[in-house]
Amino acid sequence: MKKQRAFLKWAGGKYELVDTIRQYLPEGDQLIEPFVGAGSVFLNTNYKSxxxxxxxxxxxxxxNLLKSKPNEFINDLKIFFQPQNNKPEAFYQLRDVFNYSKDQYLRSLLFIYLNRHCYNGLCRYNNSGLFNVPFGRYKTIYFPEKELNFFAKKAQNAEFICAPYQEVMKKAKKNSVIYCDPPYLSPNDSAGFTAYYSNNFGYEEHKKLSKLAEKMAYKNNIPVLVSNHDTDYTRTLYRKARHLYRAEMRRSISCDGEGRKKIDEILALYK
Structure with a gap:
């Protein structure tokens, strides 16, 4: 199966690790992802729903917009991917439009524009809920038309909801499989990249998630696969998993290519 890239750049995206994740994901009729991100696991698996x-x-x-009106949406998006919009002045103007617009269709178009033009494709909001990632200064910008079309087609078998992970996991039914990719704890157990959207996913949330994974698997018979950095802390956190697998992956959050070191990842399977 040829690997499919997501149309969004995403810090902590699973494209590089998707073969390993596929190897350990149990079979089932439905895959549930409470932390879908850019959707690399969704795009590279074949569940019925x-x-x-x-x-x-x-x-x-x-x-949801891309799923419901892909052709119109992709055509409208092309307008923003013009050379004149790959300049700081245009970027900051369009970022302001995104931040203060109540028009969800326009916000969705600009979300992709910002993702592809901002620094490292980061998605970060300030305490007021305003997107605040600076301009990325790329010489050329790739328009992900092929990836958008693939996503839209595959999305016809998917339901997208905005909800916290606890609510989402509890929707699992017989023959569901859950894959959790929470904001990671950093490799040195410091704060790390845990600020996600306008939420902070720290130690307590990771503990709650591991407890819920145990409950779903051992009481409700729903298998759960969780990924994180491989550290002493996460190995303790996931000690009740049936299997712990290790995988090596290159993280892509550093702007300095030389600083992109390989970090071991852990996959904890509860089943």
Whole structure:
């Protein structure tokens, strides 16, 4: 199966790790992802149906619009991917339009524009809920038309909802499989990249998630696969998983290519 890239850039995206994740994901009729992000696991698996969720309202609205009117949406998006918009002045003007617009269709178009033109494709909001990632200064910008079309086609078998992970996991039924990709704890157990949307996913949330994974698997008979950095802490956190698998992956959050070191990842399977 040829790997499919997501149309969004995404910090912590699973494109590089997707073969390993596929190897350990149990079979079932439905895949549930409470932290869907850009959707690399969704795009590279073949379940009959999908329930895909995130707490980022802009992301879920975007996915639903692309699913419902792909041709119109992709054509309208092309307008923003012009050379004159790959300049700081245009970027900051369009970022302001995004931040103060109540028009969800326009916000969804601009969400992709910002994602592809901003620094490292980061998705970050300030405490007021305003997108605040600076201009990325790329010489050329790729328009992900092929990836958008593939996503829209596959999305016909998916339901996208904006909800916290606890609600989403509890929607699992017989023959559902859950894959959790929460904001990671950093490799050195410091704060790390845990600020996600306007939420902070720290140690307590990771503990709650591991407890819920145990409950879903061992009481409700729903298998759960969770990924995170491989550290002493996460190995303790997931000690009740049936299997712990290790995988090596290159993280892509550093702007300095030399600083992109390989970090071991852990996959905890509860079943």
């Amino acid at each position: 999908y329930l895909l969720a995130d707490i980022n309202h802009d992301l879920i609205e975007l996915f």
